[in-house]
Amino acid sequence: MLEKFVIKGGKSLKGKVRISGAKNSALPLLAASILSENGLTLENVPDVADVRTMLKALELLGVKYNFKKENGIIDIDSSNVKPCEIPYDIIRRMRASVLLMGPLLARFKKAYVYTPGGCAIGARPIDLHIEAFKKLGADYKVKEGYSILKAKKLKGNFIYFDKVTVTGTENVIMASVFAAGETIIENAAIEPEVVDLCNCLLKMGAKIEGIGTKSLRIKGVESLKKINHTVIPDRIEAGTFVIAAAVTKGRVEIESVIPSHLDTFLSKVKDAGVNVEVKEDSLIVDGGSTINPVDIETSPYPGFPTDLQAQFMVLMLKAKGVSHIKENIFENRFQHVQELVRLGADIKLDGNTAIVKGGKPLTGADVMATDLRASASLVLAGLFAKGVTRVHRIYHLDRGYEKFEEKLIKLGASIKREKD
Ligand SMILES: CC(=O)N[C@H]1[C@@H](OP(=O)(O)OP(=O)(O)OC[C@H]2O[C@@H](n3ccc(=O)[nH]c3=O)[C@H](O)[C@@H]2O)O[C@H](CO)[C@@H](O)[C@@H]1O
Numbered sequence: 001m002l003e004k005f006v007i008k009g010g011k012s013l014k015g016k017v018r019i020s021g022a023k024n025s026a027l028p029l030l031a032a033s034i035l036s037e038n039g040l041t042l043e044n045v046p047d048v049a050d051v052r053t054m055l056k057a058l059e060l061l062g063v064k065y066n067f068k069k070e071n072g073i074i075d076i077d078s079s080n081v082k083p084c085e086i087p088y089d090i091i092r093r094m095r096a097s098v099l100l101m102g103p104l105l106a107r108f109k110k111a112y113v114y115t116p117g118g119c120a121i122g123a124r125p126i127d128l129h130i131e132a133f134k135k136l137g138a139d140y141k142v143k144e145g146y147s148i149l150k151a152k153k154l155k156g157n158f159i160y161f162d163k164v165t166v167t168g169t170e171n172v173i174m175a176s177v178f179a180a181g182e183t184i185i186e187n188a189a190i191e192p193e194v195v196d197l198c199n200c201l202l203k204m205g206a207k208i209e210g211i212g213t214k215s216l217r218i219k220g221v222e223s224l225k226k227i228n229h230t231v232i233p234d235r236i237e238a239g240t241f242v243i244a245a246a247v248t249k250g251r252v253e254i255e256s257v258i259p260s261h262l263d264t265f266l267s268k269v270k271d272a273g274v275n276v277e278v279k280e281d282s283l284i285v286d287g288g289s290t291i292n293p294v295d296i297e298t299s300p301y302p303g304f305p306t307d308l309q310a311q312f313m314v315l316m317l318k319a320k321g322v323s324h325i326k327e328n329i330f331e332n333r334f335q336h337v338q339e340l341v342r343l344g345a346d347i348k349l350d351g352n353t354a355i356v357k358g359g360k361p362l363t364g365a366d367v368m369a370t371d372l373r374a375s376a377s378l379v380l381a382g383l384f385a386k387g388v389t390r391v392h393r394i395y396h397l398d399r400g401y402e403k404f405e406e407k408l409i410k411l412g413a414s415i416k417r418e419k420d
C-alpha cells in the first residue's frame, strides 16, 4: 500500500529526540551473523524496512531470529544456515543484500546472490567486490541473473581498491575472516560503519589489525563465536534532525549520538551560522540565527557524507546567497532538486554541481520521494514551506528512518501519514 506524508509547514521544532541505531551498520552486522555457527546478538537495531528485508534474506538461508522491537535486540541463531539463492525480489528491495556474498563465501565457499542493478541514485557497480573475491580464490560467473561465487579454498591476498568502496570493504573483510594466511586491504573505507563491523568481528574472534585506517590486515581464523554487540548510532539520522532544527528555527537536543562521526558535517553546519553545542553523546541545535551560504562536496569519510547532501541542500535554501553543492560519489543523486524546485526553490544543475540560490520562500505542493535521502530532504523542506506539502512514495524513507514522523510530531511538527 502506498503512503504519503502530509505536512503543514511553519512549526518550530522543540524538545528532545533519541537517535536510532545506524541502518548502514546494522545491515552488514546482520550479514556477519552467519559467519558464526551459533549466530550473534545485536542491540540497538533500528526497526526499518531494510532491516526487515535483510532478516527475510537471512530466513531464506535458514536463520532463526527473535527481534524485540521495543529495545532493538535481535537474537540470531545461524546454526542451521544453508547456502541458498538470494533472489531478485530481495535484491530489488535493498542493494545491501550484496553484503551476504562475503559471509556466504567465507562460511560455505559458495554464494548465489541475484546480481544487483543500478538504482535511483546511480549505476552502483560491484566490480571491485568481485575482483577482490577472485583474488581470494573464488571463481565468478553470472547465470540466469545470479552472481555465482565458488571457491575450493580461500587464501589471503593483497587487495587494493582503486576507489573507496564501503560495501566492497565490508564484503571483503567478511569474505577473508577464515581465509588461510593474511589478507591485506589497501585503500579500505574508514566509515564508522566499517569500523563497527570490524569491532564486532574482533569480539567474535576475528583477527583484524588497522581498524579505522585505510590499511587493514586480516589473519584467517578457524571459527567465530556468538557475542553481543551494540550497533552505533545513525549519524545520518542525527544529521537530518540537525537540519530539521535549523530550518524550523527550533531548539532540539539530539540524544544518543557519537558527535565525532559528524565532525565534517557539523563544521559545515556551523559555518552556515547554525548554533550547535556538542556534548559527550548529544547535540543541542539552536536554529535561531541567519543562515550563510556554504559550499560542500561529498567524499568518502571523513569527508562530507553523500547521505547528507540532499538534507544540507535544504539548509542552503534558507541561506542568504548562493551555495555550490558538488556530488562526487553518485552520478544521479540530485533527484530531489526538481522536487524542491516545485516548492519554489531556485536550484540549477551544472554537471555534478547544484547551484542553490537561497532565501526564496517555499510554498507547499505535491512532491515525490525518489530515494531514501531525497525523501528526507523533501520532508525537511515541507517543515518550513508555507501551507501543505504532500510527500508521496514514502516507502523510500521507511527503508532507513525509524519512526520518523513520530519523532517529528514529538518535537511539535505537523506531519501525518496517509494512504496515497
Ligand atoms: C564512499 C561512499 O561515500 N560510499 C557511500 C555509498 O556506499 P556503497 O557501499 O553503496 O557504495 P560504494 O562505497 O561501494 O561506492 C562508492 C563509489 O565507488 C563506485 N564503485 C563501488 C563499488 C564497485 O565495485 N565499483 C565502483 O565503481 C560507486 O559507483 C561509487 O561511485 O553509498 C552509501 C549509501 O548511500 C553511503 O552510505 C556510503 O557512504
Ligand SMILES: C=C(OP(=O)(O)O)C(=O)O
Binding pocket: 024, 094, 095, 096, 119, 307, 372, 373, 400
Ligand atoms: C542510499 C542508501 O542506502 P543503500 O546503499 O542501501 O541504497 C542510504 O543509506 O542513503
